[in-house]
Amino acid sequence: MAQNMINRGMSLVETMIVLTLAVLILLPTISFMTMTRKVAYKGMDRLETLTFARRILESAQRDLKAYCWNKTQSFAVDKKANETKYVLPVFPIGQSGLIYQGDDNPVNIVTYSFKPKQKTLTRTLQINGDLLGGSTKTITKVLAKNVASFSISPDMMLGVPYYSISVLCVPSHPDRKSAETHLKGGVCSNFQVRLERNSTNIPNMSFKIDLPK
Numbered sequence: 001m002a003q004n005m006i007n008r009g010m011s012l013v014e015t016m017i018v019l020t021l022a023v024l025i026l027l028p029t030i031s032f033m034t035m036t037r038k039v040a041y042k043g044m045d046r047l048e049t050l051t052f053a054r055r056i057l058e059s060a061q062r063d064l065k066a067y068c069w070n071k072t073q074s075f076a077v078d079k080k081a082n083e084t085k086y087v088l089p090v091f092p093i094g095q096s097g098l099i100y101q102g103d104d105n106p107v108n109i110v111t112y113s114f115k116p117k118q119k120t121l122t123r124t125l126q127i128n129g130d131l132l133g134g135s136t137k138t139i140t141k142v143l144a145k146n147v148a149s150f151s152i153s154p155d156m157m158l159g160v161p162y163y164s165i166s167v168l169c170v171p172s173h174p175d176r177k178s179a180e181t182h183l184k185g186g187v188c189s190n191f192q193v194r195l196e197r198n199s200t201n202i203p204n205m206s207f208k209i210d211l212p213k
Contacts, residue, residue: 045171045179052144053169053181056121059143060152060165061187063110066090067163068191073109075154075163086112086152091191114150119170121147146172148180155186162188 067075067088078085089107109126125139149168154161163186170180 045173046181049146049169049171049179049181052146053167053183056143056147056150056167056169057165057183057185059123060112060167061185063088063090064152064163064165064187065190067189068107075152077152082115082117084114084116084150086114112150112152114147116149118145119147120145121150121167144169146170157186160188161192162186 067090069089073089076087088110090110108128111124113122121143123141123143127137146169147167148170151166153164155164165185168180168182
């Protein structure tokens with residue numbers, strides 16, 4: 001009898017039963033693999049957004065720590081429909097590698113340009129090298145192309161001026177918005193803190209530094 005079953009092959013009903021059992025067995029495996037793939041992609045997207053957000057936050061904090069003002073220019077925000085610029089004069093921090101000798105203070109200009117439609121954040125550094133014995137030049141670098149929002153705003157905390165930084169980075173893939181990273185930070189200008197602590201010894205704080213002409 002068994003030999004007869006082998007010879008006649010499998011019926012349509014038997015084939016459907018076998019296929020149904022195979023699908024039932026494979027479905028959990030397929031679901032597990034799909035879920036694992038989504039988790040892996042989300043993890044990579046989260047790492048991408050976190051890396052860019054931290055890079056931007058650290059760059060802005062470093063510049064704001066070196067922020068200083070003068071009678072010509074201080075922290076300024078130029079907000080337009082398609083672009084917002086944050087401009088601040090900063091002390092040179094190892095960009096030129098030159099040794100300064102003189103009475104005037106060399107001041108560089110840093111500009112953060114955020115374009116919301118393009119989700120692009122650019123940092124521009126204008127090096128005033130005349131006082132440092134070098135050449136004046138401008139260095140522009142795109143920090144990220146997946147920035148959904150970016151802002152720098154002055155504030156006060158316990159009578160001390162500081163600057164709030166907010167950056168939101170989203171994944172490059174438009175369908176993975178759940179892996180966005182929003183970082184916030186605050187930082188004080190070393191120059192401002194020293195002026196606040198020694199205000200009685202400085203007749204006019206706002207005229208302490210002059211930009212090179």
